[in-house]
Amino acid sequence: MKNVMSAYIGGLLGFLILDGLWLGLIAKDSYTQAMAGLMRSEVHIWPWVVFYSLYCLAIVQLVIRPQFSARQGKGVLLNGAVLGAAAYGAYNMTNYALLADWPLGISLQDWAWGTVVTSFSSYCGWRAQRLAS
Template identity: 75%
Template structure:
């Protein structure tokens, strides 16, 4: 149980830090520019809390715990990338298919980012669980 909690904390902290850098600094302007007419004036925070909480639970359950005894982080990084590609691909391609004005460029950028951030967050959780 302790390993699962540590894996969750590591994954969540890694995800929050990386996503804050991505959304707050690196890609902020491209998201704002591409989705100008789609963005809310008043951002709802609770959906982010729900997403980050549940998604990091999925990372721990599907990626970290099955590989907790691995001597290498490579399988964790690879499995995290697969989970990220599947989850973010489903989200972005569904939005692109259904929502008028949803930009393909942002979908592809976000899909790639979701693959990377899930992989790295999985690794963070794995590393902390192994301590």
């Protein structure tokens, strides 16, 4: 249980830090410009809390736990990238398919980012559980 909690906290912290940098600094302007007509005037925080909490549970269960005993993190990085590509691809391609003003450029950018952030967050969680054990 200690390993699972360490993996969850490590993955969640990695995800929050990386995604905070991405959404708050690096890609903020491109997202805001591309989706200006779609943005709420007041952001709802609870959907983010739900997403981050559940997505990091999925990362632990599907990516990190199968690699607990691995000596290197290559499998974690690869499997995290696969999970990220699947999850963010489903989200972005569904939005692009269904929403009239959903920008393709943002979909592709976000899909790539989701692949990268899930991979690195998976590694952070794997590393945290290795340090805790």
